[in-house]
Amino acid sequence: MKNEDFLRLVVVGHVDHGKSTLLGRLLSDTGSLPDGKLESVKAYCKSNSRPFEYAFLLDALKNEQAQGITIDAARIHFQTKKRDYLIIDAPGHIEFLKNMITGASRAESAILLIDAKEGVMENSKRHGYLLSMLGIKQILVCINKMDLVDHSEKRYEEVKQEYSNFLKEIGIKPKGFIPISAFEGDNIAEKSKKMDWYKGTTVLDFLDSFEKSKASFEKPFRMPLQDIYKFTDKGDDRRVFAGKIETGKINVGDEIVFLPSNKTSKIKTIESFNTPVMDSALSGESIGFTLEEQIYVKRGEVICKKTEKMCQSSSLIKANIFWMSHSPLTKDKTYYLKVGTDKVKMRLRSIERIIDATSLDSNNKEQVERHDVAECILELNDPLAFDLAKDIEELGRFVIVDEYLISGGGIITANMDKRASKIQKQLLLREEKWEKSSVTFEERSVRFAQKPCMVLITGEKEYDKKPLGKMVERELFDHGRNVYYVGMSNIVSGLNIDIKKNSSEHVRRLGEIANLMIKSGTLIIATASDLTYEDIQMLKMIVGEDEIKVIKISSENGASDLLLKPDMDMKENTIAILEYLRDERIIFLP
Amino acid sequence: MDRLDQLEAQAIYILREAYANFDNLAMLWSIGKDSTVLLWLARKAFFGHVPITLAHIDTHYKIPEMIEYRDNLARKWNLNMVYGENTDALNDKQTFPDGNVDRIQCCRNLKTEALKNTLSGAWKRYRMNHETGKYDVDNNKEPYTGVIVGLRADEEGSRSKERYFSPRNKENDWNLDDQPPELWNQFNTDFAPGTHIRIHPILDWTELDIWKYIERENIPTVSLYYDQGEGRRYRSLGCYPCTTPVESTAKNVAEIIAELESGKFSKIAERSGRAQDKDDGGGLETLRREGYM
Numbered sequence: 001m002k003n004e005d006f007l008r009l010v011v012v013g014h015v016d017h018g019k020s021t022l023l024g025r026l027l028s029d030t031g032s033l034p035d036g037k038l039e040s041v042k043a044y045c046k047s048n049s050r051p052f053e054y055a056f057l058l059d060a061l062k063n064e065q066a067q068g069i070t071i072d073a074a075r076i077h078f079q080t081k082k083r084d085y086l087i088i089d090a091p092g093h094i095e096f097l098k099n100m101i102t103g104a105s106r107a108e109s110a111i112l113l114i115d116a117k118e119g120v121m122e123n124s125k126r127h128g129y130l131l132s133m134l135g136i137k138q139i140l141v142c143i144n145k146m147d148l149v150d151h152s153e154k155r156y157e158e159v160k161q162e163y164s165n166f167l168k169e170i171g172i173k174p175k176g177f178i179p180i181s182a183f184e185g186d187n188i189a190e191k192s193k194k195m196d197w198y199k200g201t202t203v204l205d206f207l208d209s210f211e212k213s214k215a216s217f218e219k220p221f222r223m224p225l226q227d228i229y230k231f232t233d234k235g236d237d238r239r240v241f242a243g244k245i246e247t248g249k250i251n252v253g254d255e256i257v258f259l260p261s262n263k264t265s266k267i268k269t270i271e272s273f274n275t276p277v278m279d280s281a282l283s284g285e286s287i288g289f290t291l292e293e294q295i296y297v298k299r300g301e302v303i304c305k306k307t308e309k310m311c312q313s314s315s316l317i318k319a320n321i322f323w324m325s326h327s328p329l330t331k332d333k334t335y336y337l338k339v340g341t342d343k344v345k346m347r348l349r350s351i352e353r354i355i356d357a358t359s360l361d362s363n364n365k366e367q368v369e370r371h372d373v374a375e376c377i378l379e380l381n382d383p384l385a386f387d388l389a390k391d392i393e394e395l396g397r398f399v400i401v402d403e404y405l406i407s408g409g410g411i412i413t414a415n416m417d418k419r420a421s422k423i424q425k426q427l428l429l430r431e432e433k434w435e436k437s438s439v440t441f442e443e444r445s446v447r448f449a450q451k452p453c454m455v456l457i458t459g460e461k462e463y464d465k466k467p468l469g470k471m472v473e474r475e476l477f478d479h480g481r482n483v484y485y486v487g488m489s490n491i492v493s494g495l496n497i498d499i500k501k502n503s504s505e506h507v508r509r510l511g512e513i514a515n516l517m518i519k520s521g522t523l524i525i526a527t528a529s530d531l532t533y534e535d536i537q538m539l540k541m542i543v544g545e546d547e548i549k550v551i552k553i554s555s556e557n558g559a560s561d562l563l564l565k566p567d568m569d570m571k572e573n574t575i576a577i578l579e580y581l582r583d584e585r586i587i588f589l590p
Numbered sequence: 591m592d593r594l595d596q597l598e599a600q601a602i603y604i605l606r607e608a609y610a611n612f613d614n615l616a617m618l619w620s621i622g623k624d625s626t627v628l629l630w631l632a633r634k635a636f637f638g639h640v641p642i643t644l645a646h647i648d649t650h651y652k653i654p655e656m657i658e659y660r661d662n663l664a665r666k667w668n669l670n671m672v673y674g675e676n677t678d679a680l681n682d683k684q685t686f687p688d689g690n691v692d693r694i695q696c697c698r699n700l701k702t703e704a705l706k707n708t709l710s711g712a713w714k715r716y717r718m719n720h721e722t723g724k725y726d727v728d729n730n731k732e733p734y735t736g737v738i739v740g741l742r743a744d745e746e747g748s749r750s751k752e753r754y755f756s757p758r759n760k761e762n763d764w765n766l767d768d769q770p771p772e773l774w775n776q777f778n779t780d781f782a783p784g785t786h787i788r789i790h791p792i793l794d795w796t797e798l799d800i801w802k803y804i805e806r807e808n809i810p811t812v813s814l815y816y817d818q819g820e821g822r823r824y825r826s827l828g829c830y831p832c833t834t835p836v837e838s839t840a841k842n843v844a845e846i847i848a849e850l851e852s853g854k855f856s857k858i859a860e861r862s863g864r865a866q867d868k869d870d871g872g873g874l875e876t877l878r879r880e881g882y883m
């Protein structure tokens with residue numbers, strides 16, 4: 001097997017439209033079958049008076065594979081003049097959609113089959129949609145079984161037209177269409193004499209014109225942080241930031257930014273084991289590096305280069321989702337969304353439309369059911385760093401975890417929080433210009449046995465949160481903590497005297513004040529009613545998602561770190577808050 | 591990046607995902623070439639360290655050189671080395687070599703059961719004490735919730751249906767057709783209480799990839815894989831009563847690679863020297879379903 005140039009290919013389509021037949025043909029027409037295999041299967045069929053099917057041939061091959069006979073055929077290979085193809089097994093039955101998607105998500109090219117006689121069916125559409133969502137750009141559509149429609153150009157054009165229209169609606173442009181007969185071998189390896197009207201190339205030549213996935217090192221640098229290693233107990237003092245470079249390249253000396261925290265630093269060394277010393281690394285590599293300046297970031301953040309276009313961060317996104325689980329995606333449940341190496345709590349805010357794979361009609365469902373494709377707005381508990389799938393697909397795709405299992409997948413199509421990108425720009429500048437204190441965060445933490453942060457008490461207006469905030473402040477102070485209660489009115493009539501009443505600028509300034517106070521080592525208790533979801537997310541961006549704990553007092557459920565009931569008395573709620581702060585190690589024993 | 595580079599980068603990514611997501615993580619080390627490559631990949635992933643427990647199931651019928659090799663590397667690379675065994679079955683002589691059970695039952699006793707109970711912490715584990723170089727009874731009885739296995743899809747049929755991260759229930763069961771999906775590089779890293787996840791970083795590697803990588807990285811392997819002048823070598827290592835060598839004059843890694851590339855074994859299963867495979871109808875499905883690896 002030629003190592004460098006092999007293309008991963010998946011063959012999809014409605015059941016019985018000819019996937020196995022085409023595969024069998026491709027293998028036999030490229031001479032990729034073991035000697036005598038085809039003949040023996042044909043002979044077997046004859047002696048059992050059954051019509052020969054290429055599917056039997058594939059079964060026979062799989063059987064051998066099951067006994068471990070082929071050494072380099074984990075999956076099925078065939079070879080053309082140009083290169084090797086690795087075929088990814090993708091069962092077409094709707095029950096196996098999970099397996100098809102698993103396989104197809106690792107392919108770089110696809111053939112989609114449509115039966116000329118039967119025409120475009122439900123799974124022809126669904127598979128087309130899924131291929132595009134999975135990021136497969138090189139799609140060849142084969143209109144199969146042309147022999148059953150008398151090799152009619154008219155029928156071919158009909159089916160082609162219908163399917164093109166569908167693809168157009170969902171924004172997909174296939175690389176091409178070819179009329180074939182998989183069974184008879186027309187237009188597979190050789191041009192068919194029965195379809196003179198067709199002027200294009202054969203399937204094999206078409207596949208050879210596909211390109212190996214575009215060098216992703218030409219895109220801006222993206223590396224989701226997988227972990228930070230420090231094996232001091234093994235006598236190693238390096239602090240290594242590890243991950244796999246998704247796109248772009250990086251050099252020693254490059255200035256980098258971690259998103260969504262906006263922390264910046266510079267690459268000091270690139271680390272690896274049992275290789276020559278490296279001073280640069282490219283997309284696809286699993287590497288690690290050390291930094292000039294020690295900063296506190298965590299797994300899940302995305303590393304970008306300061307000189308390039310960076311990712312966005314926001315907690316409100318629009319996405320196209322494909323759902324695979326028996327239990328539907330609903331609005332009253334909390335899920336996890338995973339992008340890159342990040343994992344954030346997620347809720348379904350709204351369903352914009354559900355795309356019926358058969359009719360493309362949108363209908364008004366309240367939930368996304370198994371095998372539905374839907375356009376949705378998702379709310380995240382914390383800011384997430386991502387790209388739109390159309391820009392950098394590696395950072396624009398996600399899975400949704402329900403309970404313990406991956407239940408859906410999708411791509412991000414828009415950032416719905418318009419404020420977020422503006423704030424992000426401001427924060428980048430703030431981080432860049434920030435004068436670092438001569439006293440470290442740790443020193444301050446140790447002195448007061450607390451992790452300075454903002455405890456934001458919010459929720460129903462009817463419940464008076466101020467006395468609660470002050471009671472928590474008093475308790476903490478009496479136990480030797482450095483704590484301060486900030487009410488919104490402290491700011492509104494002072495620092496914010498120049499701002500209109502309902503402006504979100506109030507919240508931004510509250511965030512900046514909190515940030516300064518946290519940096520000074522103070523634990524801040526703040527109370528505010530009427531904060532919108534976007535407001536809280538903005539605060540998280542400004543002070544950092546780890547430096548804020550949201551405590552909600554509400555009779556309804558909702559996104560928060562701690563939910564308290566309004567019918568509890570103040571003393572009980574104070575105790576609950578203090579307990580929570582201890583559990584979260586915001587306050588600890590000296 | 592060539593094929594080996596890509597396979598390596600992916601395996602490292604998976605190992606790091608495993609390490610980041612599981613507190614109680616163990617890596618099975620059978621001493622064979624695949625799991626030794628895996629161990630090497632862990633050193634790559636963690637910059638020369640192996641912060642993961644290595645678990646070995648000692649059947650007491652391994653070729654003695656294998657155990658010696660295991661302990662030497664464990665000392666040299668400072669590994670968290672743990673082994674477990676089915677003490678009762680060994681004491682009661684419920685083994686094939688003792689003539690009391692058939693091969694399949696012997697595998698079940700000495701491997702499957704030993705593995706299950708070692709991983710769950712139900713049976714004693716022995717941990718290498720790097721000060722004395724000996725094994726002490728391990729105080730840690732926590733079940734391992736993430737188990738890294740050096741399984742390859744091309745080895746035998748049932749294995750080609752695996753995912754990189756395969757959830758298993760309490761009984762070690764898995765339902766081939768109903769595994770959760772795994773998209774792009776997003777894996778199933780969450781698990782319900784009482785269940786665990788099998789992790790397969792080298793699923794996409796072939797036998798040839800393994801040997802090419804051993805050559806490229808210069809990874810130490812047991813000498814049993816090479817012909818010692820008698821025209822025979824082991825292609826797959828197991829217990830000596832049930833493992834037979836293949837005819838081959840390959841004396842080193844380069845010669846093994848040449849041999850594989852020549853297609854000499856292309857019609858012979860890699861594990862054909864392992865007698866239990868045949869007794870289980872070729873596919874090992876029964877044993878695998880029960881948790882065999």
Ligand SMILES: Nc1nc2c(ncn2[C@@H]2O[C@H](COP(=O)(O)OP(=O)(O)O)[C@@H](O)[C@H]2O)c(=O)[nH]1
Nearest residue numbers: 015016017018019020021055145181182183184
């Ligand atoms: N007449 C004709 N029959 C075909 C052609 N391709 C496939 N078939 C038949 O269509 C049926 C389904 O094909 P198969 O490859 O098993 O479909 P799959 O379910 O997509 O894998 C089989 O009976 C095939 O022989 C073709 O080009 N012409």
